[in-house]
Amino acid sequence: MALKKTPVNGMKDIEPEEMDVRMYVESVIIDTYTSYGFIPIETPCMEDIRNLMSKQGGENEKLIFKVLKRGEKLKLDQAETENDLVDYGMRYDLTVPLCRYYANHSADLPTPFKALQIGNVWRADRPQRGRYRQFKQCDIDIIGDGTALAEIDLILATTEVLGRIGFADFEIRINERRILKAMADYCGFPDEGFDSLCITLDKMDKIGMDGVAAELQKEGFAKESIDSYITLLDGIGLAEDGFAWLMEQLGDLLPADVIDRMAEIFEAVGETKKTNFELVFDPTLVRGMSYYTGTIFEIAMPDLGISCGGGGRYDKMVGQFTGHDVPACGFSIGFERIIMLLMESGFHIPTEHVKLAYLMERDLSVTLLTEVIESAQKARENGDEVYLTYMNKNKKFQKEQLEKAGYEIVEFYNTLDQRQVKGDLPWQNR
Amino acid sequence: MALKKTPVNGMKDIEPEEMDVRMYVESVIIDTYTSYGFIPIETPCMEDIRNLMSKQGGENEKLIFKVLKRGEKLKLDQAETENDLVDYGMRYDLTVPLCRYYANHSADLPTPFKALQIGNVWRADRPQRGRYRQFKQCDIDIIGDGTALAEIDLILATTEVLGRIGFADFEIRINERRILKAMADYCGFPDEGFDSLCITLDKMDKIGMDGVAAELQKEGFAKESIDSYITLLDGIGLAEDGFAWLMEQLGDLLPADVIDRMAEIFEAVGETKKTNFELVFDPTLVRGMSYYTGTIFEIAMPDLGISCGGGGRYDKMVGQFTGHDVPACGFSIGFERIIMLLMESGFHIPTEHVKLAYLMERDLSVTLLTEVIESAQKARENGDEVYLTYMNKNKKFQKEQLEKAGYEIVEFYNTLDQRQVKGDLPWQNR
Numbered sequence: 038m039a040l041k042k043t044p045v046n047g048m049k050d051i052e053p054e055e056m057d058v059r060m061y062v063e064s065v066i067i068d069t070y071t072s073y074g075f076i077p078i079e080t081p082c083m084e085d086i087r088n089l090m091s092k093q094g095g096e097n098e099k100l101i102f103k104v105l106k107r108g109e110k111l112k113l114d115q116a117e118t119e120n121d122l123v124d125y126g127m128r129y130d131l132t133v134p135l136c137r138y139y140a141n142h143s144a145d146l147p148t149p150f151k152a153l154q155i156g157n158v159w160r161a162d163r164p165q166r167g168r169y170r171q172f173k174q175c176d177i178d179i180i181g182d183g184t185a186l187a188e189i190d191l192i193l194a195t196t197e198v199l200g201r202i203g204f205a206d207f208e209i210r211i212n213e214r215r216i217l218k219a220m221a222d223y224c225g226f227p228d229e230g231f232d233s234l235c236i237t238l239d240k241m242d243k244i245g246m247d248g249v250a251a252e253l254q255k256e257g258f259a260k261e262s263i264d265s266y267i268t269l270l271d272g273i274g275l276a277e278d279g280f281a282w283l284m285e286q287l288g289d290l291l292p293a294d295v296i297d298r299m300a301e302i303f304e305a306v307g308e309t310k311k312t313n314f315e316l317v318f319d320p321t322l323v324r325g326m327s328y329y330t331g332t333i334f335e336i337a338m339p340d341l342g343i344s345c346g347g348g349g350r351y352d353k354m355v356g357q358f359t360g361h362d363v364p365a366c367g368f369s370i371g372f373e374r375i376i377m378l379l380m381e382s383g384f385h386i387p388t389e390h391v392k393l394a395y396l397m398e399r400d401l402s403v404t405l406l407t408e409v410i411e412s413a414q415k416a417r418e419n420g421d422e423v424y425l426t427y428m429n430k431n432k433k434f435q436k437e438q439l440e441k442a443g444y445e446i447v448e449f450y451n452t453l454d455q456r457q458v459k460g461d462l463p464w465q466n467r
Numbered sequence: 468m469a470l471k472k473t474p475v476n477g478m479k480d481i482e483p484e485e486m487d488v489r490m491y492v493e494s495v496i497i498d499t500y501t502s503y504g505f506i507p508i509e510t511p512c513m514e515d516i517r518n519l520m521s522k523q524g525g526e527n528e529k530l531i532f533k534v535l536k537r538g539e540k541l542k543l544d545q546a547e548t549e550n551d552l553v554d555y556g557m558r559y560d561l562t563v564p565l566c567r568y569y570a571n572h573s574a575d576l577p578t579p580f581k582a583l584q585i586g587n588v589w590r591a592d593r594p595q596r597g598r599y600r601q602f603k604q605c606d607i608d609i610i611g612d613g614t615a616l617a618e619i620d621l622i623l624a625t626t627e628v629l630g631r632i633g634f635a636d637f638e639i640r641i642n643e644r645r646i647l648k649a650m651a652d653y654c655g656f657p658d659e660g661f662d663s664l665c666i667t668l669d670k671m672d673k674i675g676m677d678g679v680a681a682e683l684q685k686e687g688f689a690k691e692s693i694d695s696y697i698t699l700l701d702g703i704g705l706a707e708d709g710f711a712w713l714m715e716q717l718g719d720l721l722p723a724d725v726i727d728r729m730a731e732i733f734e735a736v737g738e739t740k741k742t743n744f745e746l747v748f749d750p751t752l753v754r755g756m757s758y759y760t761g762t763i764f765e766i767a768m769p770d771l772g773i774s775c776g777g778g779g780r781y782d783k784m785v786g787q788f789t790g791h792d793v794p795a796c797g798f799s800i801g802f803e804r805i806i807m808l809l810m811e812s813g814f815h816i817p818t819e820h821v822k823l824a825y826l827m828e829r830d831l832s833v834t835l836l837t838e839v840i841e842s843a844q845k846a847r848e849n850g851d852e853v854y855l856t857y858m859n860k861n862k863k864f865q866k867e868q869l870e871k872a873g874y875e876i877v878e879f880y881n882t883l884d885q886r887q888v889k890g891d892l893p894w895q896n897r
Contacts, residue, residue, distance in 0.1 A: 040788045041515045042571040045555050048511035050568050052575065056507045060497075067490075072847040074824070074854025076872075077486045081478035081601050082512065082587065083532075085471045102513070103535040105553055107591050113549060122543075122552060123535055125475050138480050141472040145482065147868045149856055157512065161537050171511050184857060189840070304833050309840040358470045394504070403734050410619070410739040417502040424504025426579055427614060438577045442506075 047164035048171045053442070058379050059173075059372075061386045063155060065201050066175050066370070073194040075153035075177045080134040082157060083125040090126075093133055093354060095327040100160040102127040102170075127159035131176045132328070132351065132367060139180050139365075140358035149181035151190075155372075173372040176348075180355065183364035185301040188332050191348065191368040192306050192316070198370065199336070199345075200312025202379070207345075208337040209306075210319035213299065214329050214349070216283070219290040220320065224265035226258060232327065234258070239323040246270065273320055280318045298332070328354050332366065341378065346371040391421045394444035396428045396436070398451050409449050477594035478601045483872070488809050489603075489802075491816045493585060495631050496605050496800070503624040505583035505607045510564040512587065513555040520556075523563055523784060525757040530590040532557040532600075557589035561606045562758070562781070562797060569610050569795075570788035579611035581620075585802075603802040606778075610785065613794035615731040618762050621778065621798040622736050622746070628800065629766070629775075630742025632809070637775075638767040639736075640749035643729065644759050644779075646713070649720040650750065654695035656688060662757065664688070669753040676700065703750055710748045728762070758784050762796065771808065776801040821851045824874035826866070828881045829857045839879050 044050050051059065067077070083104060090098050104125040105111065116122050128134050131154045139150060154176045161170055177194060179187040192209055199207065217238070218231060226234055237252050244252070246267060253263050269286065276282035284296050299318070306316050324333040324347060333349035348368035356362035395413055397406070413423040424444060429435040436446050474480050481489065497507070513534060520528050534555040535541065546552050558564050561584045569580060584606045591600055607624060609617040622639055629637065647668070648661060656664055667682050674682070676697060683693050699716065706712035714726050729748070736746050754763040754777060763779035778798035786792035825843055827836070843853040854874060859865040866876050 039790055040518045040521055040567065040570075042567055042788055044511050044567075044571075045513050045515055048513065050511070050571060051509040052572060053506045053508060056509060060507060072850075072852050074822075074852055076483045077490060078483060079481040079486060081474050081480070083475050083478065083589075083601070085475055088470045091470055102537070102555075104557075105533040105535055105549060107532070111549060113546065113552075116543065119535060119541060119543060125532075127534075137470065137472055137474075140470075141474075141480060142482060147854075147872055148859055148865060151854065159513075171513070182856065186836070186855070186857060190855060193840070193844075301833050301836075305837050305840060308837040309844060311844060358472055360469055390502075392504075403731050406616070406731075407735050407738040410623070410735060414623075414739060414741060420502075422502050422504055424577075424581065425616070425620060426612065427616060429578055435578060442577055 045170075047162070047169055049169055055376065055380060057386055058384060059376055062202055062372070062375060062379070063175075066155065066198050067153070069198045069201060070153045070177055070194055073151070073177075073190065075151045075194065077153045077155075078135075078138060079154065079156065080128075080131075080138050082128060082159075084128050084134055084137070086120070086123050086126045088133060088137060089129065091133075091357065093328045093357070095325055097129040097160060100162050101129055102159045102161055129160050130158055131156060131174050131369070132178070132354070135176070135178055135180075135367075136354045136358055136365070139355055139363070143359075143363075149179050149187070152176075152178045152180065154178075167374070167377050169373065175370040175372050176367055178365060178367035180365045181363055182366070183352070185298045185305075187364070187366040188298075188302050188334075188350070189305045191366060192302070192334065193310060195336070195346070195368045195370060196310060196312045196314050199314070199375075202375065203384070204338070205313045206315075206340075208315045208317050208339060209334055210317050210322050210337050211299075211302070211332065211334045212319055212322040213295055213332055215292055215295055215331060216287070216320065217323065219287040219295075220266065220269060220283075222290050223287055224262045224269065226262050226266075230256075230258060235323050238321065239325060241321045241323075270320060279320070283320060302332070324349055334368070336371070338378070343374065344371065345374045345378070391416075392442075392444045393421055393423045393447055394436075394439040395423055395425045395447050395449060396432070397426070397449040399427045401427075401449070401451055405449070405451060475600075477592070477599055479599055485806065485810060487816055488814060489806055492632055492802070492805060492809070493605075496585065496628050497583070499628045499631060500583045500607055500624055503581070503607075503620065505581045505624065507583045507585075508565075508568060509584070509586065510558075510561075510568050512558060512589075514558050514564055514567065516550070516553050516556045518563060518567060519559065521563075521787065523758045523787070525755055527559040527590060530592050531559055532589045532591055559590050560588055561586060561604050561799070562608070562784070565606070565608055565610075565797075566784045566788055566795070569785055569793070573789075573793075579609050579617070582606075582608045582610070584608075597804070597807050599803065605800040605802050606797055608795060608797035610795045611793055612796070613782070615728045615735075617794070617796040618728075618732050618764075618780070619735045621796060622732070622764065623740060625766070625776070625798045625800060626740060626742045626744050629744070629805075632805065633814070634768070635743045636745075636770075638745045638747050638769060639764055640747050640752050640767050641729075641732070641762065641764045642749055642752040643725055643762055645722055645725055645761060646717070646750065647753065649717045649725075650696065650699060650713075652720050653717055654692045654699065656692050656696075660686075660688060665753050668751065669755060671751045671753075700750060709750070713750060732762070754779055764798070766801070768808070773804065774801065775804045775808070822872075822874045823851055823853045824866075824869040824876050825853055825855045825879060826858045826862070826876060827856070827879045831857075831879070831881050835879070835881060 089101055103123040105122055106124045135152055157171050158174050159171050177191060221231055221234055237249055241249055250263050273279035273283050303316060322333060322335055328351045329349040330352045331350035335347035336345040338345055346369050350366040352364045353362055355365055393416060395409060397409055413425050416423050519531055533553040535552055536554050565582055587601050588604050589601050607621060651661055651664055667679055671679055680693050703709035703713050733746060752763060752765055758781040759779040760782045761780035765777035766775040768775055776799050780796040782794045783792055785795055823846060825839060827839055843855050846853050869876060
């Protein structure tokens, strides 16, 4: 039986044209983030399954690709549940591995530690357009800085990456988990219902306020609380300065530093940003992951109606590994979304070098072959890219394929006369 | 219970110092290989388990990390063997996925197709020094060229990478599976014993000829055949031109094109190589993978007694996916070995940019913070790397850590006087 030609369900081969764009974007990301002092690190793609299933990842924990135990550890006849069969899992994000990394290496790392990670993650989600089961994430995180400088640094660096790739006029929407909590308190939602309230509020952009209200009612929340929440959101919309108005309403329900922190972020980012984007307070922003504890943010491309990344503060996760909390904040670029947008917009990478295809007649003598290879070596030293090969039987099709791929064709024949006409050694003409 | 801080068994976190070296080497690899017209592609890290267990990978098939089926597909109560539980596996090399990729996309690709792949592979091997269960491979392959030009191109490109990283005076050892077969025929080894003969011969560098002879005898091969093999190897060693002498002995047992092909490779590589290395015929070279059909080669660092990569011709693998054979040849750099050697030699990367750590007093006003951020932005525009943060309580330790990491420290205080003394905005001095 012939082997299977297609990638496994929901994952994809990356073809040359897309690879070029990916490699270009990755180089801009690395250049920009390292200029901000973020330090590249890498962790294994697999983690201990207990680390992955520790209730940090919310819904993502249901989507883990699990790795079968090996050798004597696998006791198939004694296994009662699937968790008896597995010891490792594929990471579903880069944040849980980062916290493990930090816990493992903090003695060797500067404080605060600014990490840059670019790597694949895996989620066994239902495959759909533009969403794959293996996808790349690009995260920057600052561990050990509880001040607003962490948020400011992350937002400036990430928006500079987007600007350098060519995006403009997007929004960074920002909110605070503690504002969400104060709003819930203000409206009389019970403490123990906060997590499920957030999960429902997170659907706002898909099902609207009416849909959210209906769902909250179905979940058994009091009608007065829901109405009060709607009134609060309406009030923010109607006020000249929605943020200030909301802060006034919430008053003592808010921890003391929330307003100052948010004000500092708005002022510093507004004054120093190098890319044309809008920082917008969005009281409906929730973010899926349950590990967030403070500021949360999201990249919104309003024209396209999609989010291209996000992040926030998660001050309680490192403590799960070390036993004592360390403040942490991160921003993740939705790499695959960015690439999809660039590919769809017919993005062209600024390239400098010439691409040459040297096509040689098939019965070329070894002496002449050597001469042509030397010519190719010299062109490469000049910074050109040289694809060296023999002519196929169907030379016309071969040339069409190569021209389509951006190559300039140079032909080499076995007789001196033809060489002079068709393909004089090209470095001599430069 | 606290979560686990260490990576899973046999895999490793990559710390900043090593990351720098890895990223540098990767950039040299990409620059060099693309200058030869190799085109970057990527495939998913998981493949259908049936593709991975199709007897292409020899011993590596025993080392596959297998991925548990999910949802309804997993029928734990009906499973009899472990293969009933899994549908995917982690790739153990980049060659099997490449052939699947080629089979899936050949209509869109130039002929011959020159592929560059850099990616992780996984093998559940016994962990040992310098050998990990997740490791990076860098492969170039040429699919669709049956001529010696493929071998020549691969050897020139790979040795140029090694030269540009700083390696010299190494050897590329070369042999041919068809020469090995002719030698076996010459000595009277039976056809059906050839695979197991090769597996034993492959141990030559570990157990020596005596060990190999003893093992072959234990496997039941005729003493005359073994003696004859030893005499043949001795003869090669004693002859002035061992290759020519062996070819004479083997005579008609060799397919007609073997000698010409090898001669062409030696002449063209010898004349055009840009790195100082020796191409050496090695009749004891076997290579583990059972998929090789012709030329095989290996990078040997004689001073270090280790191999840093290898490859060869595998003309029968694409046919397993498409039903018709397409010639193919590849060369894989042992990325992890190269990195290990560089790290152990205290390799320093040529860097151009200045690394600055801006340390700010903790109660800095937002206005002054904004000013410092703007200073950092300008330094970044100049190509500097700026790590911006507040002073820790233990400022001395913080500075030591940062200086160790290569940063030049610039301090900012909240009063104008101190600023002028300790940390005048640095771009003004440039």
